[in-house]
Every structure is written in C-alpha cells, then in structure tokens.
Amino acid sequence: MSLVAELIARLKPGGGADAFAIVEGATEFAQIDSVPTAMPAAYVMTLREASDENSRATGRVLQRLVSDIAVVIITSNLSDVPGSAVSSDIEDLKDWVRSRLIGFETPSSDDPIEHVSGELLKTKNGTVWFEDVFGAAGYLTENT
Incomplete structure (x- = not known):
C-alpha cells in the first residue's frame, strides 16, 4: 500500500469518530468542479518528493526520500x-x-x-479550502 493510500485509510470515515463525509485522492480532487459532492471533504495527495544523494560509497544505491503529502480540507457552513x-x-x-x-x-x-506547514487556499461563499502538508521519510534502494 502506498503512503497516500495509508493516510487516506487513516482519515476515511468508518472509524467511529468520523470527521469527513469523504476522503479521496488526487484524481477525485482534480474532478471537483466548484465544490465536492459532500462536505466536509479531505483530499490526500503527494505534493513533492526530494531525495538525498546516494549514501553508499560502494554497492547498491541507498537514498533517503522525503515526501510531502498534502491534505486539502474543504468545508462549508452557511x-x-x-x-x-x-x-x-x-x-x-x-x-x-x-x-x-x-x-x-x-x-x-x-x-x-x-x-510541515499549513496554508489557506481559498474562501468563497461560506466554503473554506485549507491545505495541511505532512512529511514522511523512507529509503530508495537499487533493484537487482
């Protein structure tokens, strides 16, 4: 399971103390016309990734990969x-x-x-879009 899928599962409704009507990924976020079909909504996607240089002098490549994952929160209250x-x-x-x-x-x-950070993306007609960014680190290795 990917990191994004794990975070979606962690936020998804069904755990008892649900905060969101829907929790989806980048594809569904891209399909929003003006507002989500249900609110509050959260969309989880990879924002950026950065790799360190290879940490090994010999042998297989080993690089630390830091991923920034965005959680876009959209809610409305009129x-x-x-x-x-x-x-x-x-x-x-x-x-x-x-x-x-x-x-x-x-x-x-x-x-x-x-x-990592948080930023107000948009407010309009009683709807607020907020992006929270979270960081996670892992390692990339050369496949043989």
Missing part, C-alpha cells in the same frame, strides 16, 4: 453571515487531521509522520 461558524469548523477539522496523522507510523515510511 449558518452565519460573518463566517465564524465555518472558521470554527475548519479549525476543528485541522486539529482532527493533525491528531490522526502527526506521529502516525506507516509501513511505507521509516519515520513517523510530521507536520
């Missing part, structure tokens, strides 16, 4: 005009995602998941 309800909702969802992912150890990562 219950108040100034928008304090949706502001509260997005903060609660950010806290929930972070509590589920920070320190999570996956089979496809050699280190626990860490939080």
Whole structure:
C-alpha cells in the first residue's frame, strides 16, 4: 500500500469518530468542479518528493526520500453571515487531521509522520479550502 493510500485509510470515515463525509485522492480532487459532492471533504495527495544523494560509497544505491503529502480540507457552513461558524469548523477539522496523522507510523515510511506547514487556499461563499502538508521519510534502494 502506498503512503497516500495509508493516510487516506487513516482519515476515511468508518472509524467511529468520523470527521469527513469523504476522503479521496488526487484524481477525485482534480474532478471537483466548484465544490465536492459532500462536505466536509479531505483530499490526500503527494505534493513533492526530494531525495538525498546516494549514501553508499560502494554497492547498491541507498537514498533517503522525503515526501510531502498534502491534505486539502474543504468545508462549508452557511449558518452565519460573518463566517465564524465555518472558521470554527475548519479549525476543528485541522486539529482532527493533525491528531490522526502527526506521529502516525506507516509501513511505507521509516519515520513517523510530521507536520510541515499549513496554508489557506481559498474562501468563497461560506466554503473554506485549507491545505495541511505532512512529511514522511523512507529509503530508495537499487533493484537487482
């Protein structure tokens, strides 16, 4: 299972304390026309990857790979005009995602998941899009 698939499974509804109506990947995120079909929604995808140089002088290649995984959170709340309800909702969802992912150890990562950054992507008509970025590290080796 890929790192992205493991994080989707960690956030997906069905674990009892569900925060999201849907949790999907990059393909589904790319298909959003204006808003997701259900909210709150989370979309998990690889944002960037960076590899260190080969750490071995002889023998097979061994490189540390650091992956930044984006979790885009989308929620809407039109219950108040100034928008304090949706502001509260997005903060609660950010806290929930972070509590589920920070320190999570996956089979496809050699280190626990860490939080890297967060950024507001868009707000419009009571809908907020927020991107949280998490880091994971593993190793690449030469196949023989």
